[in-house]
Amino acid sequence: MTAQERRAGGVTRPVPWFAPSVYAAVLVAGLYARAAGLAPHDVPRTAGFVSALALLALLDAAEHRRFPGRTPRGAAVALLSTRLVLFAVVNAVDGSQLSRALFVLVPFAAYFAFGRVVALALSAVCVAGLPVALAATEPGWHRDPEHVSDVLMLAVGLALALAMAAVAAGEQRARARLAASAARVAELSAAAERGRLARDIHDSLGHHLTAAGVQLELASELRDLDPGAADRAMTEAGRAVRLALADVRQSVRALRTEPAVPSLADALGDLGRDAGGRPRVTTHIEGDESRYAPAALTALYRAAQEGLTNARRHAAATTVSVELTLGERAARLVVADDGHGFTPGDGDGDGDGPAQGLGLLGMRERVRLVDGRVDIASRPGAGTTLTVTVPRGDGR
Template structure:
């Protein structure tokens, strides 16, 4: 979007026109006070009309700003511009000093804000052409008169400066408007990203533990009469999962309030494996040094392992799950394998796998999923290694 594509969206600086009106009034009154009276008569009526014309121009400024506080419609702006032109022409006819010619520079200045640069340049050319036409009609050989040539040059310079100042002001005001719009969009995108992050965390942490609790409660229900000891053990495991879920909630609250300490990946995976007493049997193995990885990458690997284990328990009905992580010099590789019932790839994916793919994409990694009915499932996640920057986990 160019600086001239949104007509009427910018407004001129409010004090410029009244300041120029005041200067012209002071100069005109001074000239009429020390110079000869117009037509040799009393200057009272002439001076009053001159001052009244400038006062009407000031009133017109106030009317526009109070009537159109945000922006002036194009039709109204055209009416105001023509009204100003008439008043300035009248003031110029009453001004013996010639200072009121400076008011013509305001016409392209206003036009630039209301209609754009092309209209402003065209109006400046008309003002300059009007002055030269007047000289040709009333002062033959004007170009040999130093005063006329000086006046023409001064008006030309004033018109050029007025259009340039208006151009800079319009560009600056519209730039600020675009910046505010971009800031609002960035705020919306940041809020959406934070919502997605919270959704992933809720699914990956609470969903994992609540799934485990649900499975254990189902076992307790099934074995309530057949094996009371197994039912009690399942209930204890469900309680443990609920406690872990509560711990995750508290950890999430601490994370929102302050930067959390980053646990080691190996310790987190070992804790994940040990926290699944009973079925499935989970083994976890980590090889390599994780000190060269960003916290976001390590968190992504942990969440992927957690999701793979949750799916193996909830959907695959697996009896064994293997989690292996290899931390190399260039990147890390996580493999989660289960012996469950598998599925046909290519179908709809759940929120868990979708969240893992989002996490892995944020750290420039890759996700591979291999499965077939009756053949188990293999989830592979690879992430690159990069210098530690202290970036928070996604």
């Protein structure tokens, strides 16, 4: 689990506008009570009332600046204790008893700092605290409808505050999980794109550069024996290099724009001609490729390209046959050569050292992405047969 995913399960901040809204409502109610004669109107008490509310607002602002993320447990305890003291001061100097609404902020803030259990416990304390305070100051309060209504409204306010905190916390957790999921998707997409680019580089550049290398070796061998054949081999090597350069340019264009989908039949025909006569390649294609998706056609082409590259590079084959049958439900590609063969599973005959098997690995990955299957039949001295089966799927 990543750090971002671990943070996704936690809660960061309370709803920023809720506490200031309660402060503003209590301030307006308290000033109105003084103006309407519902509460004592003397300058010291009014100044204390306004100052305590201002300190609460400043305390919230300082917490947001000091702790942009989740407030640490120790700091949260100190801040909640300070708020309780200021709530008590406001209630003491208010006189109208309207500032009791401030206590709905106690479980609301506790929900984000300490969790649901602590918030519920503090709510119960607040609900029980008001009757205790009334019993100490006004005996018989429970027979006064106004006092009973005050207790009931405080309980309702606390319940609403808890509900709002639960909804806000759930939304924050959902947003954090969504951000973590989006980051994970981005990582997976980048990894998939790196894999695709690695396969394309190996399949396209590797094929043409292998052809160029074979022709250069041939030219070196025939330089003294048959200068004309050596010149032809050099020409084919230059052609393979130009094709490799063209593939690079096409890949760059494909990264900038949506690439055109070539005909698979034409591409396989060009693949046979690119061999330059060594080995001799024959192709046979049956069926309608228009019913297949571009990804499936690309997988088939790259598989044929990989089979031909391996026959040329490793098997010392003289002939290679490429047969493709595009059926109603699936396409079947068979690439067979008469080379020296190998033992399947021992690097699959592709590459040396650390890079051993990269070509066939990339081909298997590409075919697997279109729900296809790769089978290789070979043994030393008996050639190699590569069979790739790809389902038609939904087509284009």
